[in-house]
Amino acid sequence: MKRVLLLAVFLCVLGLYVGTSDVLAQNGIVSIRTINGLVSGDTVMAGQPLKFFINFNNNSTKKADVSNGYQLSSPDGAVWDSTTIDSIGPINDGGTPEDPSDDYSIWFMNRFDIAAAFQKFSADGVGADTVGFLGAGSPTKAAKQLPATWNDTVYAITAWFSNKTAAGKHICIDSAFFPPGGTWKWVISPSLGVLLDIYPEWQGLTPSQPHQLANAEGLGGGYCFYIYDPNAPKATLQVSPLTLDFTATEGGSNPVQQTFNVTEQAGGTIAYTASEAAPWMTLTKTSGNTPDVVGVNINITGVTAGVYHDSIQVASAGATGSPIWVKVNLTVNAAPRLVATPDTLFFTATEGGANPLDQSFAIAEQHGSAISYVAAEISTWMSLSKTSGTTPDNVGVSVNIAGLVPGTFTDSVIVTSPATQYGDRVIVRLVVSPRAKTLVATPDTLYFTAQEGSGNPPSQNFHVAEILGAAVPYALFETAPWIELSKASGSTPDDIGVAVALGTITTGEYLDSIRVTSSDVTVSNTEWVFVRLSVTACPQLVVSKSLFETTVYVGLPLAFHDSVRITSTGGDGLPWAVANAAAGFTFSSQSGVTPYTLNFDYANTFAELGDYDVCFDLGSTTNAGQVAAMACSSGVTVCVRVHVVERPCVPWSMSDTLLTFTAFEGGQPTPAWRPFTVTDPDSSNIGFSILRPEIGAEWLKFVLGNDTLVQPNVVSTATFKIVADPTDLVPGTYTADCYVTTFDQRACEPRTRFFDVVLVVKEVIIPSADTVIVANVPAVPGAQVAVPVSFVNSCPMIQMYASLAWATPNLHLDSVS
Structure with a gap:
C-alpha cells in the first residue's frame, strides 16, 4: 500500500485550533x-x-476548520486500479468556470488560508484505501474557513x-481516521479565543441508507454499493421459508427464535440486505453474503392480545x-x-378438641386451558394437600388447632401461575370456641x-399442667x-421438686401421696401423685467361691490359677479391695467395684507333707454419697487349700537284657553294633551309669555320640551303642555281665538292673580245594530269609564256573557278587 506523508505544518496548524469539545x-x-x-439506488x-x-x-x-478522512474497501474482494481525491468546486455555485476567481479546482481550498491539503495514505485499490482533506483558515477573516451556512x-x-x-x-466508503490529521472532526470558534471540537454526522447517498459494519478483516464498513454489469449473467436471489408464524401468550415469555435461509439459486455468493420495521421484531443480522441464515426474534413486551402481520425485505442489488x-x-x-x-372456606373447632374436617377448593383457568399453578400459604395452623399442579385441579385444606387459643383466625391461600400474571386467592376463616x-x-x-x-436419696420432680x-x-x-416439696402452689405448666428426708426411718417399704388441686379447672380438678420409698x-460383698483346693507333690513347685466372681447385695457399684493376701498370690487387679471377675495365681514349693490353707481377704467400705452415706463395711475371705503329698517313684526300663554278637576269628562282628536305651516315660532327667566287668570284658565298648567309653553316664531318656570287638580273641563264647544303676531316689526299685552281652567267635575253616560254603541261617516260619553261598578257591584263578542246584521250590537265586 502506498503512503503519502502530510506536511507537519498542517497537523500543527489544526492543532492550534483543537479545543475542549x-x-x-x-x-x-x-x-x-x-x-x-x-x-439506481445502491x-x-x-x-x-x-x-x-x-x-x-x-x-x-x-465557521469551521475541517479534518475528514475516508476509507474505500470491499467486503467481497472487489479490486480497482487506484483511488484519488480532488477539489471539484461547488455544484450550487452561480459563477462561471471561465472566471479565474471562480476556479472549480481551487475554489473550496482557497477558503483555508492557513493550511489546506488533500492526502492519500493508501490508494492502490487493493484492500482498504484511505484518503482525506485537512483545512484550516483564519477565524477573523469572513471569507475564510467553512462558511456557517455552507451546504454544497x-x-x-x-x-x-x-x-x-x-x-x-x-465497494464501500466510510469515515476514517487518517494520519496525521487525526480524529474525524470540525473545529469552530463560538467566541473569540474559544475553540470547540464538533463531530459531524456521516451519511450515505440518502439519510436512510443503512450503514454496514466491517467484516472480521476490517473491510466493507460504511455505505456499500453493488457493482453491476448489465451484460453479466444475473444472480437469482432465493429465500426460504417465505412465511414465519409465531404464537405467544399476553404477558408470557417470548416465542422461540425462528430462521430463514438466504441463498443464490446456483449456489453463488452474492451480498444481500435484510430489513424490517415492526417494533416487536428484530433480526440477528441485516446484511451478509449467501448462503446465510437470518434469525428472527419476537419481543411481546407491551404487545396486547391479537394477530399481527409484518414482513422482512430481503434484497440483493442486481439479482x-x-x-x-x-x-x-x-x-x-x-x-x-x-x-x-x-373464594372462602369456613372452619369451626373447639379449643383442645379434634381438628375440623378437611375442605377443598377448585382451581381452573377461566378459558379451560391446562396451565401449571402454585398454591401457597404461610399460616402455622393451615396446610394444603398439594402446593402445585395443573388446571383444572382440586386442593385440600387441613386445619390443625393445636396450640390455638379461642378466637377467630383468618388467612388466605394464594394461587399463582408462571403462565399468567392473573392469580387468585381463597380466604380461610377458623373459629375456635373455648373448652x-x-x-x-x-x-x-x-x-x-x-x-x-x-444419706437422703436424690430429689425428683413431677409436672403439673392443664391438659392442653x-x-x-x-x-x-x-x-x-x-x-x-419445693413449693406449695403455682400456675401451670410447672415443675415441683420432691425430696425425701430419711431421718430415723428403718428398713422397709413406705407409701404416701401428694394432692394437687385447682380452683380454675372444671373437669378433673384434683390429681394425686404417689410417693414410694x-x-x-x-x-x-458376695463371692462365687470362697475355698479352692489343689494337690502338689512335696518338694515340687506349685502354680495354681483360678478366678472368683465378686458381686454385692443391694445392687452393683460396691467398691472392693484385696487385703491380707498370703505370700505367693498375684491378682489381675487389687481393687474395683462390683460386679467383677478377679483372676488370681498362687505359686509356692512345699518341703513337707500336709494340708495348707493360703488365703486373701476382700474388703469393702462404702464411700459417702456413693452407695451409703454412713460407713458400711463388709468383707469375705477366699482360701486355697493345698494338699502336699508324697510323689511316687519314676518307672524306668532298659531296652535289652541280652545282646548277642557273632564273628569269625580275625573278622568283624555281626552286627557291627547294637543300640541300647534307658527309658524314663516322664523324661525326669534321672542320671544313670552303665558298667561292665573290670576284667575279661575288654572286648566290650560303649559309644556315646562320637566318644568310645568304658563306663558312660547318661540322663534319661538316653540311647547309646554297644560294640563287640573280636580282635585277638580265639574261637569261643565270651560273656560280659553288665548293669545299669542310679542313685536318684526318684527312680523305682530296683535301681540296679543287669543285662548280658555275648560274643561268639567262630573258627575259620580253610578248605584244601575249591569249596562252596553254604551258610546255616535260622529262619522264622512264614518269613523270607537270605542264605549266603560263598565260593572259596585254593589257588589263584582267572575264571570259575559253578553249577547250583536245589531240590525245593522255596529257594531262588537272589544275587551273585
Missing part, C-alpha cells in the same frame, strides 16, 4: 451528494470510474476501474427476484387467568430408694413427715 444543537453533516456511475456501473461527490452541511451556525459539495473521491472484474461485488418478502405472522393469545372456587379445662400431674408415681442409716397447656392456678397438699439394708 462541547455539545451543540447541530454538529454538521458530511454526506455523499451523488455518484458518477450510479445506476447500484453502480461496472468497468468505469466511480466518483463520490462529498457534501458538507455546516448547520452549526459557526466540497471535493470528490474517485475509485478508478479499467475493467469489469469487480462486477457482482461491492433476479430481488427483493423478496418474508411474511411474519404473530398471534398473541389473551393471558390466562386463574379462578379459585369457592373445659382438665388438670394433669405426671408422672403419677415417684419411686425413691435408700439404705438404712444412709392452659395457665391455671394450683395448690399442693401432703402430710407425710418424710416428704418435702424403699429403704434397704447395708450392702455386702
Whole structure:
C-alpha cells in the first residue's frame, strides 16, 4: 500500500485550533451528494470510474476548520486500479468556470488560508484505501474557513476501474481516521479565543441508507454499493421459508427464535440486505453474503392480545427476484387467568378438641386451558394437600388447632401461575370456641430408694399442667413427715421438686401421696401423685467361691490359677479391695467395684507333707454419697487349700537284657553294633551309669555320640551303642555281665538292673580245594530269609564256573557278587 506523508505544518496548524469539545444543537453533516456511475439506488456501473461527490452541511451556525478522512474497501474482494481525491468546486455555485476567481479546482481550498491539503495514505485499490482533506483558515477573516451556512459539495473521491472484474461485488466508503490529521472532526470558534471540537454526522447517498459494519478483516464498513454489469449473467436471489408464524401468550415469555435461509439459486455468493420495521421484531443480522441464515426474534413486551402481520425485505442489488418478502405472522393469545372456587372456606373447632374436617377448593383457568399453578400459604395452623399442579385441579385444606387459643383466625391461600400474571386467592376463616379445662400431674408415681442409716436419696420432680397447656392456678397438699416439696402452689405448666428426708426411718417399704388441686379447672380438678420409698439394708460383698483346693507333690513347685466372681447385695457399684493376701498370690487387679471377675495365681514349693490353707481377704467400705452415706463395711475371705503329698517313684526300663554278637576269628562282628536305651516315660532327667566287668570284658565298648567309653553316664531318656570287638580273641563264647544303676531316689526299685552281652567267635575253616560254603541261617516260619553261598578257591584263578542246584521250590537265586 502506498503512503503519502502530510506536511507537519498542517497537523500543527489544526492543532492550534483543537479545543475542549462541547455539545451543540447541530454538529454538521458530511454526506455523499451523488455518484458518477450510479445506476439506481445502491447500484453502480461496472468497468468505469466511480466518483463520490462529498457534501458538507455546516448547520452549526459557526465557521469551521475541517479534518475528514475516508476509507474505500470491499467486503467481497472487489479490486480497482487506484483511488484519488480532488477539489471539484461547488455544484450550487452561480459563477462561471471561465472566471479565474471562480476556479472549480481551487475554489473550496482557497477558503483555508492557513493550511489546506488533500492526502492519500493508501490508494492502490487493493484492500482498504484511505484518503482525506485537512483545512484550516483564519477565524477573523469572513471569507475564510467553512462558511456557517455552507451546504454544497466540497471535493470528490474517485475509485478508478479499467475493467469489469469487480462486477457482482461491492465497494464501500466510510469515515476514517487518517494520519496525521487525526480524529474525524470540525473545529469552530463560538467566541473569540474559544475553540470547540464538533463531530459531524456521516451519511450515505440518502439519510436512510443503512450503514454496514466491517467484516472480521476490517473491510466493507460504511455505505456499500453493488457493482453491476448489465451484460453479466444475473444472480437469482432465493429465500426460504417465505412465511414465519409465531404464537405467544399476553404477558408470557417470548416465542422461540425462528430462521430463514438466504441463498443464490446456483449456489453463488452474492451480498444481500435484510430489513424490517415492526417494533416487536428484530433480526440477528441485516446484511451478509449467501448462503446465510437470518434469525428472527419476537419481543411481546407491551404487545396486547391479537394477530399481527409484518414482513422482512430481503434484497440483493442486481439479482433476479430481488427483493423478496418474508411474511411474519404473530398471534398473541389473551393471558390466562386463574379462578379459585369457592373464594372462602369456613372452619369451626373447639379449643383442645379434634381438628375440623378437611375442605377443598377448585382451581381452573377461566378459558379451560391446562396451565401449571402454585398454591401457597404461610399460616402455622393451615396446610394444603398439594402446593402445585395443573388446571383444572382440586386442593385440600387441613386445619390443625393445636396450640390455638379461642378466637377467630383468618388467612388466605394464594394461587399463582408462571403462565399468567392473573392469580387468585381463597380466604380461610377458623373459629375456635373455648373448652373445659382438665388438670394433669405426671408422672403419677415417684419411686425413691435408700439404705438404712444412709444419706437422703436424690430429689425428683413431677409436672403439673392443664391438659392442653392452659395457665391455671394450683395448690399442693401432703402430710407425710418424710416428704418435702419445693413449693406449695403455682400456675401451670410447672415443675415441683420432691425430696425425701430419711431421718430415723428403718428398713422397709413406705407409701404416701401428694394432692394437687385447682380452683380454675372444671373437669378433673384434683390429681394425686404417689410417693414410694424403699429403704434397704447395708450392702455386702458376695463371692462365687470362697475355698479352692489343689494337690502338689512335696518338694515340687506349685502354680495354681483360678478366678472368683465378686458381686454385692443391694445392687452393683460396691467398691472392693484385696487385703491380707498370703505370700505367693498375684491378682489381675487389687481393687474395683462390683460386679467383677478377679483372676488370681498362687505359686509356692512345699518341703513337707500336709494340708495348707493360703488365703486373701476382700474388703469393702462404702464411700459417702456413693452407695451409703454412713460407713458400711463388709468383707469375705477366699482360701486355697493345698494338699502336699508324697510323689511316687519314676518307672524306668532298659531296652535289652541280652545282646548277642557273632564273628569269625580275625573278622568283624555281626552286627557291627547294637543300640541300647534307658527309658524314663516322664523324661525326669534321672542320671544313670552303665558298667561292665573290670576284667575279661575288654572286648566290650560303649559309644556315646562320637566318644568310645568304658563306663558312660547318661540322663534319661538316653540311647547309646554297644560294640563287640573280636580282635585277638580265639574261637569261643565270651560273656560280659553288665548293669545299669542310679542313685536318684526318684527312680523305682530296683535301681540296679543287669543285662548280658555275648560274643561268639567262630573258627575259620580253610578248605584244601575249591569249596562252596553254604551258610546255616535260622529262619522264622512264614518269613523270607537270605542264605549266603560263598565260593572259596585254593589257588589263584582267572575264571570259575559253578553249577547250583536245589531240590525245593522255596529257594531262588537272589544275587551273585
